[in-house]
Amino acid sequence: MSTSHTRIWVGIDAGKGHHWAVAVDADGETLFSTKVINDEAQILNLIATAREKADEVRWAVDISGRASTLLLALLITHGQQVVYVPGRTVNRMSGAYR
Template sequence: MSEPRARVWAGIDAGKSHHWAAVVDETGATLWSKKIDNDESAILTALGEILDLADKVSWAVDICGTSSALLLALLAAHGQQAVYVPGRTVNRMSGAYRGEAKTDARDAYVIAETARHRRDFVTIDVPAQLAADLALLTAHRTDLVADRVRMINRLRDVLTGVFPALERAFDYSSHKGALILLTGYQTPAAIR
């Protein structure tokens, strides 16, 4: 493991389902670049990896709306602040860098580089209450997911005992049809 640097810049191209983060050092060299699912555990893992790279991380994002709310709340909860780099600025700055393809990885790099070169961006202020509310909502969502998994596992167990061939035919993970069918017809004779 190499010695942590004094300072790095992390640019995040935010999205609904995932974000892309790129980290550059003082020379503009890419130290870290990855796709991050818009999920608390994935964001926390990436946050830990990026914070291990340097003593000080300067964060920059291109969206400060709902799609980046969880990301910004987690940054705030860990004592990190981000600046807002407008999409128009990212678009204009991308012309200064090699390559023509517009990708999430390239946009994240351009955001990090723009934040490294310019110091006039607005700091995003995340209220402590927002961070607390998002933590509560994500904990509730985790509970709901765990309840659904338990319910499906119990249903599969019962169905295996009553009608094993039908249980093997159902795909509970991506289709609701199996659950709807079983709510209307609860016995093998009724299903037949």
Template sequence: MVIDAEGKRLLSQRVANDEATLLKLISTVATMADGGEVTWAIDLNAGGAALLITLLIAADQRLLYIPGRTVHHASGSYRGEGKTDAKDAAVIADQARMRRDLQPLRPGDDIAVELRILTSRRTDLVADRTRTINRLRAQLLEYFPALERAFDYSTSKAALLLLTGYQTPDGLRRAGAARLAAWLGKRKARNADAVAAKALQAAHAQHTVIPGQQLAAAMVARLARR
């Protein structure tokens, strides 16, 4: 979306995130400005906008950053559909025209970019682990609630290790405390005796076999290995 100093719309079109296409857009806008100052504005400062940001900075273009939440709050005062790409573009352009408190985007150094990438990756891994633990607990709760509440699976590696080999009440009872502790100890589990005792206590609390237990137990074992 391109507007002039009075807010009049000069250009509105969807543009592919492609180097040649973006360079052509930058050139077109510069031509429209006819030597005048051009201000670009964007509501992303990384991710899919990285190519456009890099091209604009390399072309010495003035680029402002408008946080997404700012666009969201501002859009309520504009007419039109609740949320569309075209409306968001119009809001961003108009806010850039009127506001004087927006911060310019500057090129990031390699270290800062790499730290952001690594931090995002760690966040994704933590979220994936949380989802996995939640799925595991939900599955256990369905067929073996006593074992589900026996451990904090988000912190106990020994409990997760136990589930890779034993997931059902009858299986735990058949193994017995000594065999369970030895099995865990052989795999370097901490507090093997205590974990085995607590698991066996849960096993003795349930003798009813829930329908679908075999498949659910297999899924628990798979989740525990992740």
């Protein structure tokens, strides 16, 4: 595995049919931004892509309900560290980081 970062963060905007994932490094630089269909194979590919970029990946998901169930199950099954970010926080931060 060729890693260029010690740690990256992947934020996921979870949806019923698809998710949007954005990875950033410690300097806030975007490493990738991609649409991921809510499908096991595509989510596993996302996990693999993120793990190739860094030794440690931290995941933040904006929904903890049915839309993110498969995503969260696969992240946890593969030993990934996941936090829930409430919608209010996402809304406020999007205004600060236009």
